[in-house]
Amino acid sequence: xSIKGLGLTMPSIQVLFLLAGGTLPWIxxxxxxxxxxxxxxxxxxxxxxxxxxxxxxxxxxxxxxFTKLPLAECYAIFFTMPLMITVLAxxxxxxxxxxxxxxxxxxxxxxxxxxxxxxxxxFQWAHLTxxxxxxxxxxxxxxxxxxGPRETTGVxxxxxxxxxxxxxxxxxxxxxxxxxxxxxxxxxxxxxLGTLGGxxxxxxxxxxxxxxxxxMQYSQILWASLLGILIFDEWPxx
Numbered sequence: 001x002s003i004k005g006l007g008l009t010m011p012s013i014q015v016l017f018l019l020a021g022g023t024l025p026w027i028x029x030x031x032x033x034x035x036x037x038x039x040x041x042x043x044x045x046x047x048x049x050x051x052x053x054x055x056x057x058x059x060x061x062x063x064x065x066f067t068k069l070p071l072a073e074c075y076a077i078f079f080t081m082p083l084m085i086t087v088l089a090x091x092x093x094x095x096x097x098x099x100x101x102x103x104x105x106x107x108x109x110x111x112x113x114x115x116x117x118x119x120x121x122x123f124q125w126a127h128l129t130x131x132x133x134x135x136x137x138x139x140x141x142x143x144x145x146x147x148g149p150r151e152t153t154g155v156x157x158x159x160x161x162x163x164x165x166x167x168x169x170x171x172x173x174x175x176x177x178x179x180x181x182x183x184x185x186x187x188x189x190x191x192x193l194g195t196l197g198g199x200x201x202x203x204x205x206x207x208x209x210x211x212x213x214x215x216m217q218y219s220q221i222l223w224a225s226l227l228g229i230l231i232f233d234e235w236p237x238x
Contacts, residue, residue: 007067
């Protein structure tokens with residue numbers, strides 16, 4: 001919702017810059033205030049660097065998508081991600097797919113197709129960036145499960161967001177639109193919510209198999225549809 005709201009008045013790359021900037025203070029604050037103080041030195045620097053690159057690409061694609069498509073339509077495409085995670089978790093993590101869970105994930109994917117309604121949707125570049133974002137999001141979920149037991153939450157949160165902030169900062173001289181105080185407040189609020197959500201997701205992937213965690217994201221399509229109606233007057237079809 002915050003991405004879409006900010007994207008109404010500024011380029012998508014500036015939205016990414018503001019949201020990353022609004023997130024970093026919360027992450028650094030949590031790391032500094034935690035007892036014992038959380039280490040920011042990666043235990044697995046190679047995989048951490050790979051995850052940083054993946055999350056950076058994901059952030060760019062997802063931010064662009066949210067600024068171009070209705071909320072419900074964005075989430076309908078992003079929810080191909082649980083299916084991707086479920087399929088990848090078997091060969092990479094050795095987490096087998098039992099028939100019951102596999103059936104539920106497949107039903108969720110069919111629900112995505114119903115929500116997207118390909119026959120009635122005029123496809124554009126934003127749909128391709130949405131699928132790209134879902135693919136990178138699935139890879140990020142697998143990496144979270146892989147490195148979660150050995151990396152601190154601070155490491156898994158700080159480096160991807162810092163990379164997004166620095167990468168977007170390089171482009172800011174060319175696209176900068178002066179933001180109002182409301183935009184700064186939205187960025188800080190979204191940063192706080194994103195930080196809390198990030199901690200919860202990391203904890204979930206540490207405690208449970210990916211096939212259990214990933215399908216929980218399907219519930220977001222209900223909230224996306226509701227917020228789209230209340231805030232942006234985007235009414236989904238039947």
